[in-house]
Amino acid sequence: MSLAPRAVIVHRRTEYEELLARHGTHGQAAFFLSSRGRSIDEVARRHDRTRQALRDVAAAVPLTWRNSRVERADLDRFLFAPEDVVVVVGQDGLVANTAKYLHGQPVVGIDTDPGRNPGILVRHRCTDAAALLRAAATAGGRTDALTMVEAVADDAQRLLALNEIYLGPPGHQTARYRLGPDGERGQGEAQASSGVLVGTGTGATGWLRSLWLERGSTTALPAPCEERLLWFVREAWPSPATGTTRVTGELGRGEGLRLTVESDRIVVFGDGMESDALDLTWGQSVRLGIAQTSLHLVT
Template identity: 55%
Template sequence: MAAPRAVIVHRASELTELLARHGTRGQVAFFLDERGESLAAVAERHERTRAALADVAAGLPPDWRRASVERQELPRFVFEPDDVVFVVGQDGLVANAAKYLDAQPVIGIDPLPGVNAGVLVPHTPATGAALAEPVRAGAATLCARTMVEVRTDDGQALTALNEVMIGQSGHQSARYTLDVGGRDERQSSSGVIVSTGTGSTGWCRSIARIQAPRLELPAPTERALAWFVREPWPSPSTGAELVAGRLDGGTLRLRVASDALVAFGDGMEADRLTLTWGQRVTVGIAARVLRTVTGAVS
């Protein structure tokens, strides 16, 4: 029987990305100084993240297999069914990884406490690594977070942890017919967003505050979604009556009426579905969930 595998998910630091762009620390320092930023602050975050990754690796059981994957490599990485996934980074990195997982437990680790919100990365490097054995032994507490799924009439599908966005890739007006809750309306808007309870603690909470402050947003484990239409334009041929609501087990449907729309999840527009004129799209609760590890059974 193969030893368990720990997969550490991370993303390139600001310093790594700046060095790739500018070549040397001196050039990076000049670039940042010109914009009123400090190389020292960027370097400190880089070192703290490196230290967190090293601490996680050092704290794993010595007999476990190891793998590491950077955020941009996620679409090409093959997760194994029995992997235990350690996400070291900001909350959004958990969402980025979620769409490529299928029931593997996720331990979210915050390398920069006080910088990140920590909703999905509540553990320190030490406490996160210490959860490896309880997870293997089935002695960990898990949160089954609802996910959202987009399906097209030609068989394409995409899932997300926080929300999916359907609109124009260039953020121009998207035209479509919206069908939800037994009502339909032809619309022209900045796009349609469908959020889970996890997503309702982030971007969609901001949208709801302005657009539907009385809408009861779902909880992370609730089998329900919230939907919003961004900036619908009322015209002689388009309406703006359907702007927000909940999906308690139902679905939201669109029929595309633009040359090309896109659907993507959790801000990863590069990994998207392209939707063409007349295509039908259904958005609803995904069959699978994301299992995040909250702690060990006491």
């Protein structure tokens, strides 16, 4: 007998909750903001909308299903099961934060603040939750398979991301490394920079697009479901020992970019989740490419 689906509702602390955690009471938080010419009222209203959205989504879960709830800060400790239907209630970025921990489970994005969020990944409203949950649990349910990027280190550590993976120094120092196509003879070009960014078509609406515009790149940005990545080196420094000939490129399915560390430490993290990163040291290498896993976003 197969298990009933489990709805896993993913959320994050609201700005109001973060203010209360810092200042203790509503009154203290209100005074802190008012002394800086701001009001707590809109923050509290957004908190109320989010709480109501979570209640509405929880009420939409079929009675025969199991259910669970996980906060963003606990995602790296939560065990998702194959039969889960994941419901992300919040902003677009929360879907990206969740994606790296999934292995093909369908994801429903619920926008808690329409008009404030772009709604690229949280495409639906609370009123649609019941129908979306049924559709997600139905064989052949309609989803978009969004391309993801992965980093695989030479010690088998692996990192997934939906938007982008960043490789660079942990602080404001310069990262030193060698960069080149995976499988190329030699170790690639020696470089010194503030890091390397490898992004997907979903990430083309954020950090990747910013670098693309800054460079005036003529390469078309990938679409979210397209099996193509773009990569950029940030602020590469030319010197007698370091070059700048390999500062941008694209990767298709089966192609890889390899970075070999030549400084004390380089961190590798995805979608802004610095707390869950790979830590590489002198001599280690990492391969960047299209992941076998996709994010299955319910449409």
